[in-house]
Amino acid sequence: GEDVEQSLFLSVREGDSSVINCTYTDSSSTYLYWYKQEPGAGLQLLTYIFSNMDMKQDQRLTVLLNKKDKHLSLRIADTQTGDSAIYFCAEKSTGDDKIIFGKGTRLHILP
Amino acid sequence: DAGVTQSPTHLIKTRGQQVTLRCSPISGHKSVSWYQQVLGQGPQFIFQYYEKEERGRGNFPDRFSARQFPNYSSELNVNALLLGDSALYLCASSPWGADSPLHFGNGTRLTVT
Numbered sequence: 001g002e003d004v005e006q007s008l009f010l011s012v013r014e015g016d017s018s019v020i021n022c023t024y025t026d027s028s029s030t031y032l033y034w035y036k037q038e039p040g041a042g043l044q045l046l047t048y049i050f051s052n053m054d055m056k057q058d059q060r061l062t063v064l065l066n067k068k069d070k071h072l073s074l075r076i077a078d079t080q081t082g083d084s085a086i087y088f089c090a091e092k093s094t095g096d097d098k099i100i101f102g103k104g105t106r107l108h109i110l111p
Numbered sequence: 112d113a114g115v116t117q118s119p120t121h122l123i124k125t126r127g128q129q130v131t132l133r134c135s136p137i138s139g140h141k142s143v144s145w146y147q148q149v150l151g152q153g154p155q156f157i158f159q160y161y162e163k164e165e166r167g168r169g170n171f172p173d174r175f176s177a178r179q180f181p182n183y184s185s186e187l188n189v190n191a192l193l194l195g196d197s198a199l200y201l202c203a204s205s206p207w208g209a210d211s212p213l214h215f216g217n218g219t220r221l222t223v224t
Contacts, residue, residue, distance in 0.1 A: 004153070033212065042115075042201055042217040043154070088153055097144075097167025099213060101153030 002026045004102035006089050011108045018076040020105045022089030025070065029091040032065060033099065034074045037086045046074070046087075076107075084109045113138070115216035117202050123222045124192050132187045132219045136204030142166075143185040144213060145177055148199040160185055161207075189221075197223045 003025045012018040024032070030051045035043040049056045049063045049072075056063045062075040072091075076083055086104040116135045124130050136143050142161040146154035156169035160179035174190045183204075189196055199220050203213035 031212075035215070040217075043203075043215040045212055045214060048212050090153075097159040098156035098169060099154075101155075103151070103153050 002091070002093075002100045004089055004091055004100050006087075006102040006105050008103065009106050009108065011110055012079050013110045014079060014081060016079055018074075018079045018083065018107055020074045020076075020087050020089075020107065022072045022074075022102055023070055024072065024089070024091045024100075026091060026093055026100070027070070028093045029070075030094040031092040032063075032072050033088075033090040033092070034061075034063065035088040035090060035101075037088065037104070039085075043088065079107075079109060081109050083107060115202055115204050115214055117200075117216040117219050119219060120217070121220045121222075123224060125224055126192055126194060128192050128223075129188065129190045130192060130221060132189075132200050132202075132221070134185045134187070134202030134204075134216060136183050136185070136202075137214055140204035140206050140214070141183055142205045142207065142211070143179055143183065144203045144205070145185070145187045146201040146203065146215075147171075148201055148218070150198070154201055157187070192223045194223050197221060 006022045033048040034046045060077045064073045089102040090099045144159040145157040148154040158177045159167040163179045177187045179185045199218040201218045203215045205211040
């Protein structure tokens with residue numbers, strides 16, 4: 001069935017780049033998303049990519065998609081303390097009603 | 112513009128009771144989806160509504176029901192509450208449904224004792 005996997009924790013020093021990785025199983029996925037969740041809050045849509053794209057850049061965020069390996073990554077340049085949160089990878093198939101989320105990667109920023 | 116708003120923010124109920132959660136979508140958004148997020152997990156899909164019609168349902172028991180009103184707001188109802196229903200319930204809206212990104216509210220934290 002459909003599944004999205006991501007590592008649970010990542011620690012990065014302030015100012016360095018963070019790279020959060022995700023793999024998915026549904027070969028018919030057409031949309032792939034990154035959401036951010038801060039403590040006690042809902043999910044904030046950070047960025048998304050269509051499956052016919054390899055890369056998308058938006059300010060400090062870069063999304064890379066390897067469709068052959070079903071691998072998605074989110075790079076955050078110049079990581080700041082405000083980036084400390086849980087990051088969810090999610091995928092969706094065309095015409096499907098639901099988004100499948102991973103369990104989230106908790107990003108911890110070291111001083 | 113206001114984002115997705117949900118009420119109440121927190122709720123405590125007893126096993127066997129019923130609960131109604133409310134959601135107002137972003138202005139102009141016609142689709143509303145509901146997700147359940149258990150602590151330490153990613154959100155799980157419960158329902159999607161578009162133009163007041165149910166478009167999708169996740170793997171949840173019939174105790175869970177929802178509806179969408181003419182103004183596109185939505186309610187999620189859960190009957191005969193179980194301890195395992197304790198979770199953050201997230202509402203999301205999107206402009207046109209199936210192939211548009213979801214924008215989430217801050218959720219309703221439901222605790223069942």
